[in-house]
Structure formats: structure tokens, C-alpha cells
Amino acid sequence: MKLPTLKSRPLIASALCTALLSMTMATPAQAKMSLNNEQCNLSLNFDVTVEPKKLLVSDKGVEQYRVEFDKLYVQGQSVTLTPKQSQALQSYSDSLSTQVPEAIALVSEVMVIVNQSVTTALSPILGEQTSVHLDKMMQGIQTKVDTLAYRQGDKFYLGATDSSIEDTFNEEFEQEIEQMVMSSLGSLMMTIGSQIMSSEGGTFEEKMNAFSTKMDNVGKDIELQVESQTKTLEARADKLCSNFEGLMVQEKKLHQQIPQLSPYVIASNNVTKNSSKK
DSSP: OOOOOOOHHHHHHHHHOOOOOOOOOOOOOGSEEESSSOOOEEOOOOOEEEEEEEEEETTEEEHHHHHETTTTEEETTTEEOHHHHHHHHHHHHHHHHHHHHHHHHHHHHHHHHHHHHHHHHHHHHHHHHHHHHHHHHHHHHHHHHHHHHHETTTTTOOOOSSHHHHHHHHHHHHHHHHHHHHTTTTHHHHHHHHHHOOOEEEEEOOOOOHHHHHHHHHHHHHHHHHHOOOOHHHHHHHHHHHHHHHHHHHHHHHHHHHHGGGTOSEEEEEEHHHHHOO
8 A cells, every 4th residue: 555645645536536426446455555756665564563662563463573672572582682783773673663653644644635635625516415425435444544554642553564454445345435435326416417407508518518627627626735735744755755765774784783684674665676577
């Protein structure tokens, strides 16, 4: 699942608009969580839990390794560290523990902006009854996202693996969304029909064209709303991406010092991986 690129969020909002009108929605499980823009293309490969004095790296709910104070446990087994190894591990843990909350905060704010933009732009057109279903759909998506990236007091969790995302945005969730959309089909079609017939133009074709133009303008309004709110988030996303790239360098050095951690690459560069395949 991609951590939405700031410049792509208008497309996300417009896609939701189109999904409602066409009665279809692509499952979020088809995507992958990553930091992805022109300058940065990183994927997060493990679920990470950050707590005071504790860092836990897991996959499919299974602990891979954890750091508690200056202690390291890999696959549940304690690893004896030299002072130099312990210092390197603590430095890396501190860096990762700083980035995870920042990533979670960014995801949360992106969802707020998308939610506000979609509902604000579509509600006047879809009418009150259909807007209720739209709100429920957005709340459902928000609830699922909150299980993948959340903060509970001093605990931060970022579920970044494909399996975590697929378990959350599964077939059952897709069916729930489809049922929600279908349940609003009647009122939605009546609202759209009313909007078409009240559009400018004498013939039905003219009214359809006027309505199509109106919906195009809705998409542009969503883009403008999102764009006006994302300048600060763009800078934060760029900084977060840069920090994760630095974290990759730090992690590579850590793996050289502590070979037991070498199988666990938290972040990877998709550009590098794609280039190596050619």
C-alpha cells in the first residue's frame, strides 16, 4: 500500500468520486505501502512497533527481533553485544523510533484531507441521504487505516507489510464497501437523475453534457482543496523520505556490525531493486 504521494492525492480523491458514480471500487489491497515520489521510492518491509525503551520488528504478527534498553533479541533469543555493537544498535533504534511516529502522523493527516475534500465536494451534489453512505464508507476506510498506522499513548504501530495490509483490506472489507454502495444505489441514481434533468440545456444530450462538465468541475474542486492544504505536508513527506534513506544507510552499517540482523531490512529502495532486475 502506498503512503500516498502528496501530488497524487487529488487523483485518489477523484478516484473515490468516480467509484461512487460507477458503483465500483478497487480494493486497497492491490497497493503497497511505500514512500513514493519523484525523488524517493522506498518500501517498508516489516511491521514496526515503537514503545518507550522498546522497539519491536515483526512480520505477520510474528516477532522477528526486538530491542529493549540495550538488549537485543532475535527470534526470541538474546544476542550478546560488544559495547560498540550496543552503541550502533541504540543509535539505529533511536532513529527508527523517531521516523515511525512521523510516518504515522503523515498517514493520519493525509486521510483527514482526503476525507474532508471528498465529502465536502460531493455532498452538495449527492444529497443528504447518499452523503450519509459516503460518510460511512470514508469512516470504514479510516477505521481500517487506523489499524495499520496508529498511536495509543506512548505506543506507535506501523503495519507496513503486504500481508498486514491484505489482512486488513481483505475480501470481506471489499464486500462491505460494495454492499454500502449498493444500498445507496437507489437514492444515488435518483439524485443523479434529478441533477441531470435540472442541468442547463434543452435536449437530454445537452443536459448530460452540462452534468458531465459539472462533475469534471467537482474533480477539479477536490484537487484544489487538496492542493491548498498540502504544501506543508509535501515538505514533511520529502523530509521523511530523506530520513528513511539515511536510515537505510545506517541499517546497512548495523548489519555489518551485527550479522544476526542482516535478514531484516526495514526499508528498501525500489529504484535500486528495479534497476538490479534489468
